[in-house]
Amino acid sequence: MIAVLDTSVALKWYVAESDSAAAETLLALELAAPDFILVELANALWKKVRRGEIEPAQTQGAHVHLAESVKLVPSASLAGEALSLAMALPHPVYDCLFLALARDLDVPLVTADERLCRRVRASPLRDIVIPLHEWEERNA
Numbered sequence: 001m002i003a004v005l006d007t008s009v010a011l012k013w014y015v016a017e018s019d020s021a022a023a024e025t026l027l028a029l030e031l032a033a034p035d036f037i038l039v040e041l042a043n044a045l046w047k048k049v050r051r052g053e054i055e056p057a058q059t060q061g062a063h064v065h066l067a068e069s070v071k072l073v074p075s076a077s078l079a080g081e082a083l084s085l086a087m088a089l090p091h092p093v094y095d096c097l098f099l100a101l102a103r104d105l106d107v108p109l110v111t112a113d114e115r116l117c118r119r120v121r122a123s124p125l126r127d128i129v130i131p132l133h134e135w136e137e138r139n140a
Contacts, residue, residue: 002030004102005070007040007097008112013069014045014062015054019112022136027069032105033080034097035072038063073101091119102128110135 010033012023032124045059075097081104082096089096097118100107103125111117112132120129130138 002032002105002107003034004098004105004107004109006033006098006109006111006116007037007044009110010037010041010066010070011044012112012132013065014041014058016050017056019132019136022132023112025136025139026110027089030071031069032071032073032101032107034075034078034101036075036094036097037070037072038066040094078104086124089119089123091116099125099129108135 003026008021009026012020013019013027020086041062045054045062048054048058049059078097078100079093081100082093085096085099085103086093095113098109098111099116099120108128108130110130110132114131117129117131120126
């Protein structure tokens, strides 16, 4: 099975958070994400170091592992559709890159981003966005 994952899920591979074990189960799948995930992950790790939540050493190797574990799709090819989705939802373009890829591939987007889940709940995209905790329940 193939799925798109977003940064909220990938981050759980490198930082112990709730649902980290569920996020790790996704590593058994064929995964895809916009290449923007590398930038977003770097920023999230930087924030966690800056806040004192993790040590800088915990960030080592994250990008290499992510690039080896996920098929990265050029964000430029998704930008137009992501902008349209962002305006329709309304929700930031950054997150809509992941939605655009899931829609293009006709596969689910697995996310731990509760705000995104709330935004799509009343939209035609509700069936392709799966909260991480629900993914775990469905595939247990």
